[in-house]
Amino acid sequence: MIGSMVTFLAGVVARLNCSKLARRGSEMLQRLAERIDHSGQGRGRLHAGNGWGVPLRRGGRVSLVGAGPGEPGLLTLKGKLCLEEADVVVYDYLVNESLLTNCRPEADRIHVGKPGSYQRLSQEEINRLLIERAREGKVVVRLKGGDPFIFSRGGEEAEALAEAGIHFEVVPGVTSAIAVPSYAGIPLTHRDLASTVAFVTGNENLTKETSGIDWKAVAGMGTIVFLMGVSRLSLIVARLVEEGRDPETPVAVIQWGTLPRQKTVTGTLRDIRERVRGMRSPGIIVVGEVVRVRNRLRWFEEGMFVRETAATQTQRREAVLSKLIQPESA
Numbered sequence: 001m002i003g004s005m006v007t008f009l010a011g012v013v014a015r016l017n018c019s020k021l022a023r024r025g026s027e028m029l030q031r032l033a034e035r036i037d038h039s040g041q042g043r044g045r046l047h048a049g050n051g052w053g054v055p056l057r058r059g060g061r062v063s064l065v066g067a068g069p070g071e072p073g074l075l076t077l078k079g080k081l082c083l084e085e086a087d088v089v090v091y092d093y094l095v096n097e098s099l100l101t102n103c104r105p106e107a108d109r110i111h112v113g114k115p116g117s118y119q120r121l122s123q124e125e126i127n128r129l130l131i132e133r134a135r136e137g138k139v140v141v142r143l144k145g146g147d148p149f150i151f152s153r154g155g156e157e158a159e160a161l162a163e164a165g166i167h168f169e170v171v172p173g174v175t176s177a178i179a180v181p182s183y184a185g186i187p188l189t190h191r192d193l194a195s196t197v198a199f200v201t202g203n204e205n206l207t208k209e210t211s212g213i214d215w216k217a218v219a220g221m222g223t224i225v226f227l228m229g230v231s232r233l234s235l236i237v238a239r240l241v242e243e244g245r246d247p248e249t250p251v252a253v254i255q256w257g258t259l260p261r262q263k264t265v266t267g268t269l270r271d272i273r274e275r276v277r278g279m280r281s282p283g284i285i286v287v288g289e290v291v292r293v294r295n296r297l298r299w300f301e302e303g304m305f306v307r308e309t310a311a312t313q314t315q316r317r318e319a320v321l322s323k324l325i326q327p328e329s330a
């Protein structure tokens with residue numbers, strides 16, 4: 001914007017007078033305009049529409065934005081900018097609602113994924129909602145947990161938008177498949193332990209006859225990360241062992257990863273089912289030797305970097321205060 005204004009000024013100066021001085025002034029202004037444009041690109045002057053300074057077209061459009069795995073700080077900068085610009089935000093069950101504080105107060109917030117609630121819309125209804133709002137000229141953000149293109153039907157939504165001729169963009173998010181193991185102190189690859197990783201859905205027909213998953217190939221991967229698999233852990237373990245994975249292979253199940261209530265249970269393919277009794281979704285299952293590294297790297301659960309919540313701060317202050325006001329003899 002400033003760059004083009006300076007370019008315009010340079011043109012005006014050049015046309016006003018053809019003296020040497022005016023020409024030099026015009027050239028200087030032109031160089032200044034180029035530097036402004038260049039700094040806008042090189043230093044990433046972000047717009048929600050385009051990270052390199054060119055906003056998306058005006059009018060209705062949809063941004064498919066990854067909300068990250070739960071911890072609000074793991075939203076991308078571009079995702080935040082999209083939320084700040086949105087007229088409408090359509091979000092899912094696993095999206096941390098505190099992210100909506102980035103929206104303007106008048107933005108419409110539509111929760112479409114609450115399990116068991118009337119607000120739960122079918123995929124077709126969600127597609128229709130996005131298309132209708134964009135056609136009304138609204139800036140729509142479709143906010144999805146983790147990354148929109150990882151086990152999230154983001155691809156289907158993008159296809160529906162493309163087919164309807166709606167302008168859209170995809171803003172990748174930090175997927176739980178990577179972030180949750182990281183917060184449990186498990187590096188998915190390791191030079192000595194694993195050179196391959198597979199992301200696998202547990203939300204499929206897993207039986208031998210009907211599964212669309214190549215279990216032999218999966219069982220042979222260095223590290224295997226299952227999403228949506230907690231309730232089907234027994235079946236997953238059985239299939240891996242059937243395909244030759246050593247029953248002593250380490251396994252971790254991580255629930256509510258990246259959040260203060262994160263819980264991790266570890267074991268082996270042989271005993272993990274007994275160890276995780278009662279654990280529910282959402283959870284990530286990690287299978288592979290890399291799980292052993294956690295013993296040395298469990299940084300998040302040991303609280304090294306956990307920031308105090310307001311409630312914990314109050315509790316701590318109250319504890320200190322009560323010590324101060326207790327009589328000496330007590």
Ligand SMILES: C[S@@+](CC[C@H](N)C(=O)[O-])C[C@H]1O[C@@H](n2cnc3c(N)ncnc32)[C@H](O)[C@@H]1O
Nearest residue numbers: 146147150152175176227228256257282283284
């Ligand atoms: C429908 S998939 C969506 C995945 C998402 N698109 C992503 O990239 O993370 C939902 C599954 O993601 C996993 N998940 C998402 N957030 C999680 C979290 N904070 N802790 C553990 N698992 C999580 C669980 O396996 C859950 O069942």
